[in-house]
Amino acid sequence: MISNCAICGCIIHREGEYAKPSIKGRSHATKHHNLAERFLGRSRNRRGEQREPIFKECPWNIEGQTEEFCYECHEELLHNPVLLETDIKRFAELVKLRKLNETRKTKSRDKIAGRIKLLHEVLELGIEKLLEIERYE
Numbered sequence: 001m002i003s004n005c006a007i008c009g010c011i012i013h014r015e016g017e018y019a020k021p022s023i024k025g026r027s028h029a030t031k032h033h034n035l036a037e038r039f040l041g042r043s044r045n046r047r048g049e050q051r052e053p054i055f056k057e058c059p060w061n062i063e064g065q066t067e068e069f070c071y072e073c074h075e076e077l078l079h080n081p082v083l084l085e086t087d088i089k090r091f092a093e094l095v096k097l098r099k100l101n102e103t104r105k106t107k108s109r110d111k112i113a114g115r116i117k118l119l120h121e122v123l124e125l126g127i128e129k130l131l132e133i134e135r136y137e
Contacts (some may be wrong), residue, residue: 003029003068004071005027005070006068006073007077008070010069011027011071015026016028021073026070026071028070029069029070030068030069030070030071030074031066031067032067032069032074032076032078033066034060035063036077036093038054038084039054039116040057040058046130052109054112054113058107059113059117062128085116091119091122098118100114
């Protein structure tokens with residue numbers, strides 16, 4: 001069965017060379033949770049260890065859903081986004097406007113949950129707007 005990366009569409013494989021600086025390494029299949037398990041208080045890396053969840057339940061109803069990507073799209077694109085200083089400053093302004101900023105951490109995880117939701121909203125609206133522009137050019 002042939003599988004493709006959910007982002008770039010390249011053919012992905014599971015035949016070795018994971019993360020090697022080669023075509024085969026760059027196209028190795030990887031699985032990614034659409035919602036990080038740690039947001040719900042668990043982690044595959046730390047089995048049995050419970051953490052304070054950020055979300056009691058998934059706000060997008062996607063708990064457990066995964067996608068498959070090539071190594072490049074997963075590890076280099078999704079896990080290492082480029083954030084410019086102006087991006088951070090403008091996002092911080094949104095955080096303050098939504099009253100999701102903090103001067104001191106408390107026991108509550110509500111503010112970080114709000115910032116996670118806000119970042120998703122920014123991505124969603126940005127993608128929507130760019131698709132609109134690209135489709136009509």
